[in-house]
Amino acid sequence: MIHAELPRSSERHPPRQMLHRLRPLVRAVVRQRYDVRVAGESHLPTHGPALLAANHIGALDGPLLAAFSPRPVHALTKHEMFTGRAGRLLLRSGQIPLNRFDPDPRAIRTCLRVLREDGVVGIFPEGKRGAGDLSRFHHGAAYLALVTGAPVVPVTFLGTRPAGAASSALPPRGDRVDIVFGSSWQVQQQPWPRRREQVLHASALLLEHMRGELDRACALTGRALPGPLPAGKTDSESDRATDNDPDTGFVKRGTP
Template sequence: MTRAELPASADAHPPTRPLRAVRPVGAWLVRRLWRVQVHHAERLPATGGVILAANHLGVVDGPLLAVVAPRAVHALTKAEMFAGPLAGLLRRTGQIPLDRFHPDPGAVRSSLRVLRDGGVLGIFPEGRRGDGELHRFHHGAAYLALVTGAPVVPVTLVGTRPPGGGLGALPPRGAQIDVVVGEPWRTTQQPWPRTREHVAATSVLLKGHMLSELARALADTRRSLPGPLPAGQSQDDPDTGLVEPSREL
C-alpha cells in the first residue's frame, strides 16, 4: 500500500512522557479508593499500534483506563472536556479532543499518528455514558482498524457506576471494579477507497466480537452491568453508527 493511499496523520505524536509519569500516581490513588482488578492484561499486545475499545458506564471510565491499562493510552475524549478544569492535564498527557457532532479530521490525524507510531489509542464506541451494553456503536474504531490494520482489543468495564446511579455517580469507596481485557480482533487493512458500506459492515463484525467478549467478561467475573441511566439523564450524542432505537431512553 502506497503512502498516497493512506489518510494523512498528524505531524507530531501526542505527548507521552507526562502520561507515563502520572500513571503510577494515578493508579495508586485509584486503588486507594476502590478495589480495582485488571483481568487478562496479557491479551493486550505488548508492542505495536493497538485500538483499545471499551464500554462506557460512568464518569471515571476514561481516567481509570488511562492509569490502569497495561500500556499508556491516548484516548479520544469529547472536546467539551478540554474547556473544563481538566483541560491542562488532558492536553499534557496527550489525550485527543474529539468533536462528536461534526467531522473532525484533526482527531482522525492524531489517532492515526498514535497507531502508526506503535501507540495505544483508547476509544469508547458507544460515544456516551449509559448501560454499557453497546446498544449504540459508532464507526470510528472500525474505520481506524481498516485504515491501519491495527488490532482492536475490547475492554469490559464493570463497577464504574453503581446501579441506578446518574451521569456523575461514583462507585462507593471500597467497591470492586473489574477491567477485563478481551481477545484482540483484526481486520485486513483496506486501501483507498474505503466506502461507507464497507466501514459499516466492518463495524457490525467488530460490535459482534465486543458483545461476545462483554458476555464472557460478565460470566467470568459473575457480575452485571448497572442498567440504564435515570430517566432524563442521557447525554447528547449524534445518531451515527449502529443504533438500536428501541433500547434508547
C-alpha cells in the same frame, strides 16, 4: 518503529511524558479508594499499534483506561472536557479531543499519528456513558482498524457506576471495580478508497465480537452491568447527542 505502510498524518503525536509519569501515581491513588481488579492484560500486544475499544458506564472509565491499560493509551475524549485546569491536564497527558456532533478529521489524523508510531488509541464506541451494553455503537473503532490493520482489544468496565445512578455518580469507597481486557479482533488493512459498505461490515463484525467479550467478562467476574441511566440524569451534551445523532454508527435505526 514507524510503520511506513500506515497512512501519514500531518498532526503531531500527543504529549507522552506526563502520561507515562502519571500512570503509577493514579493507579496508587485509585487503589486506595477502590478494589480494582484487572484481567486479560495479555490480550493487548506488547508492541505495535493497537486500539482499545471499551464500553462506557461511568465517569471513572476514561481515567481508569489511561491508568490501568498495560500500555500508555491516548484516548478519544469529548471536547467539552478540555476546559480549565482539567482540560489542560488532559491535553498535557496526551488525550485526544473529539467533537462528537460533527465530523472531526483532526481527531482521526491524531489517532493515525499515534498508531503510525506504534502507540495505543483508546475509544468508547458507545459515544457516551449509559448502560454499557453496546446497544449504541459508532463506527470509529472499526474505521481506524480498517485504515491501519491495527488489532482492536475490547475492554469491559464493571462497577464504575452504581446501578440506577446518574452518569456522573461514583461507586462507594471500597467497592470493587473490574476491568477486563478481551481477546483481540483484527481486520485486514484496506487501502483508500474505503467504501461505506466496508466500514459498515467491519463495524458489525467488531460489534458482534465485543458483545461476546462483554458477556464473557460478566461471566468471568460474576457481575452485571448497572442498567440504563435514570430518566433525566444525562448531561446536556449527551442529551444533544441523543436528539441529533450523526450518522456514524448503529444508532436509533437499530444494531445488527
